[in-house]
Amino acid sequence: xxxxxxxxxVLVAVFADPLSHLIGWGPTQQxxxxxxxxxxxxVGPGRIHLLGADQLGRDVLVRLIYGARVSLVVGxxxxxxxxxxxxxxxxxxxxxxxAVDSVLARLMDVVxxxxxxxFAIALVTVVGPSEPLEIAVIAFFSWAAVGRIxxxxxxxxxxxxxxxxxxxxxxxxxxxxxxxxxxxLIAPVLVYVTLLIPISIVxxxxxxxxxxxxxxxxxxxxxxLDDAQQGGLYQVAWWFLTFPAAALVLTTLAFNLLGxxxxxxxxxxxxxxxxx
Amino acid sequence: xxxxxxxxxxxxxxVIWLISVVVFAIFFIAPPNxxxxxxxxxxxxxxxxxxxxTAQLGLNKPIPVQYWDFLVRLLHGNxxxxxxxxxxxxxxxxxxxxxxxxxxxxxxxxxxVSGVLIGVLSATHPRSIRxxxxxxxALTGLSFPTFVLGLILLFFLFYKLHLAGIDxxxxxxxxxxxxxxxxxxxxxxxxxxxLAVASMAVYVRLARGQMLEVLGDDYIRTARAKGLSETxxxxxxxxxxxxxxxxxxxxxxxxxxxxxAIVTEQVFGLNGLGAxxxxxxxxxxxxxxxAIVLLAAVFVVVANILVDILYAVLDPRVxxx
Numbered sequence: 001x002x003x004x005x006x007x008x009x010v011l012v013a014v015f016a017d018p019l020s021h022l023i024g025w026g027p028t029q030q031x032x033x034x035x036x037x038x039x040x041x042x043v044g045p046g047r048i049h050l051l052g053a054d055q056l057g058r059d060v061l062v063r064l065i066y067g068a069r070v071s072l073v074v075g076x077x078x079x080x081x082x083x084x085x086x087x088x089x090x091x092x093x094x095x096x097x098x099a100v101d102s103v104l105a106r107l108m109d110v111v112x113x114x115x116x117x118x119f120a121i122a123l124v125t126v127v128g129p130s131e132p133l134e135i136a137v138i139a140f141f142s143w144a145a146v147g148r149i150x151x152x153x154x155x156x157x158x159x160x161x162x163x164x165x166x167x168x169x170x171x172x173x174x175x176x177x178x179x180x181x182x183x184x185l186i187a188p189v190l191v192y193v194t195l196l197i198p199i200s201i202v203x204x205x206x207x208x209x210x211x212x213x214x215x216x217x218x219x220x221x222x223x224x225l226d227d228a229q230q231g232g233l234y235q236v237a238w239w240f241l242t243f244p245a246a247a248l249v250l251t252t253l254a255f256n257l258l259g260x261x262x263x264x265x266x267x268x269x270x271x272x273x274x275x276x
Numbered sequence: 277x278x279x280x281x282x283x284x285x286x287x288x289x290x291v292i293w294l295i296s297v298v299v300f301a302i303f304f305i306a307p308p309n310x311x312x313x314x315x316x317x318x319x320x321x322x323x324x325x326x327x328x329x330t331a332q333l334g335l336n337k338p339i340p341v342q343y344w345d346f347l348v349r350l351l352h353g354n355x356x357x358x359x360x361x362x363x364x365x366x367x368x369x370x371x372x373x374x375x376x377x378x379x380x381x382x383x384x385x386x387x388x389v390s391g392v393l394i395g396v397l398s399a400t401h402p403r404s405i406r407x408x409x410x411x412x413x414a415l416t417g418l419s420f421p422t423f424v425l426g427l428i429l430l431f432f433l434f435y436k437l438h439l440a441g442i443d444x445x446x447x448x449x450x451x452x453x454x455x456x457x458x459x460x461x462x463x464x465x466x467x468x469x470x471l472a473v474a475s476m477a478v479y480v481r482l483a484r485g486q487m488l489e490v491l492g493d494d495y496i497r498t499a500r501a502k503g504l505s506e507t508x509x510x511x512x513x514x515x516x517x518x519x520x521x522x523x524x525x526x527x528x529x530x531x532x533x534x535x536x537a538i539v540t541e542q543v544f545g546l547n548g549l550g551a552x553x554x555x556x557x558x559x560x561x562x563x564x565x566x567a568i569v570l571l572a573a574v575f576v577v578v579a580n581i582l583v584d585i586l587y588a589v590l591d592p593r594v595x596x597x
Binding site: 114115125126210225238248 | 299531
């Protein structure tokens with residue numbers, strides 16, 4: 001079920017351009033003639049705008065489709081980047097002995113103790129918002145949690161006999177880390193990637209909602225919700241709040257369920273995230 | 277115990293110091309135009325005035341010297357003055373802190389108590405209807421971003437009720453507790469729920485899993501064999517052991533609390549630390565941002581030390597060393 005939804009989302013994001021052609025509106029195209037009423041209020045769902053229009057007469061459906069692209073690109077790349085950094089640093093901390101470990105573990109403590117949203121806002125305001133920066137910020141504040149878990153696993157794995165065997169065969173640190181330890185980390189790492197994706201998507205939406213993520217007029221679900229909140233517009237235009245909110249909630253729900261089944265499939269010992 | 281406290285305090289201070297360096301570094305990378313902020317558009321063209329202000333604030337000194345001056349002032353309890361409103365940073369924070377504290381403490385109480393309670397109740401009857409309902413709740417709660425939930429609550433419980441002539445829940449604002457406790461409570465219900473639900477879901481899941489594990493232990497069978505009531509076994513014997521990982525989770529969540537508060541305050545128009553930090557970031561009000569980040573870091577570090585002490589209280593097997 002959740003897999004189908006995610007596949008659908010990916011297809012929609014990939015074919016955003018032809019889809020918007022088919023619907024007949026561009027993502028930033030303002031339909032002043034039929035998109036807003038005579039009083040300047042957005043029109044609701046109907047024949048011209050399937051899911052209604054926003055306060056500038058832009059088509060909500062088309063903007064949702066382009067928003068899916070932003071959410072997926074930012075969510076997936078931030079999650080992958082965070083896991084890569086987390087694995088490398090966690091592996092080094094766990095494997096290279098107490099000296100390296102104490103430095104890296106302290107580093108992770110610092111990152112985890114950061115009021116990250118505040119810091120992200122400060123950084124984005126100082127440097128200026130952009131999509132790559134947003135990905136970097138999300139990754140930067142997510143890797144430490146992965147690093148901690150990988151470190152713990154590595155500490156346990158390095159005491160195993162096969163690591164000792166590899167060492168007695170003359171293998172160096174790097175070789176043991178890549179050939180013997182890393183493959184044993186793949187299961188928890190895969191679970192973490194799938195669970196980090198929804199977290200990153202929500203993080204992206206939150207930054208955009210606060211006005212420090214995707215720069216308008218480029219649509220993202222977060223800045224659509226921000227538009228809906230501005231001046232209490234959602235009170236007169238429910239579609240404007242409902243559809244982006246539903247898209248966001250369904251997407252995170254689907255990824256959470258996916259992460260749950262990945263965990264089930266890869267590691268039968270751990271408890272299920274959600275009991276069936 | 278004493279050695280543990282000293283060591284943890286020292287590493288905590290190290291973490292706080294590192295954070296202060298990083299925050300300072302950000303503004304070194306992209307320093308705000310302070311003279312412009314302070315003097316306004318017209319006076320900022322007066323080169324002499326600009327230089328005078330810059331010298332007064334010590335901004336013409338090398339960065340390490342500026343940082344040292346900052347540390348010395350900090351140790352004297354002087355956090356400087358806002359570039360934007362010219363008020364003392366301590367005054368600004370003193371005004372915003374009660375709002376955020378009310379919001380955060382209330383939300384934390386709601387999510388821990390109800391999260392653990394729901395988790396325990398579903399663990400005592402696994403696979404029952406109430407267990408399934410609790411799971412469904414946890415799943416949906418976890419997937420709702422804070423600001424989406426806030427907007428939805430506002431729409432239905434404030435706006436729709438308001439249209440129907442029922443004004444139970446105010447839409448925004450903060451009334452101090454000392455002024456009118458009932459209005460304070462009313463104004464905070466929706467923000468509390470908004471901030472609590474996502475975290476509550478995590479606790480439901482965690483408490484359920486832990487309780488299921490603990491309830492299978494031998495000592496629980498012994499307790500039952502002694503003829504203790506099921507309630508006593510559940511809450512006095514099992515829950516105590518199950519609380520240890522929950523306490524760990526709480527230590528982690530303290531760091532995310534300020535983030536949640538920023539979003540919640542934004543949605544409900546509360547003038548707390550979150551709103552203050554967003555506006556000072558927008559206004560490039562460096563002294564205020566640095567003070568808030570440091571305050572939050574101190575809060576996280578202290579909370580984590582308390583969590584470690586709580587371990588030893590809950591589980592006598594844990595030795596602090």
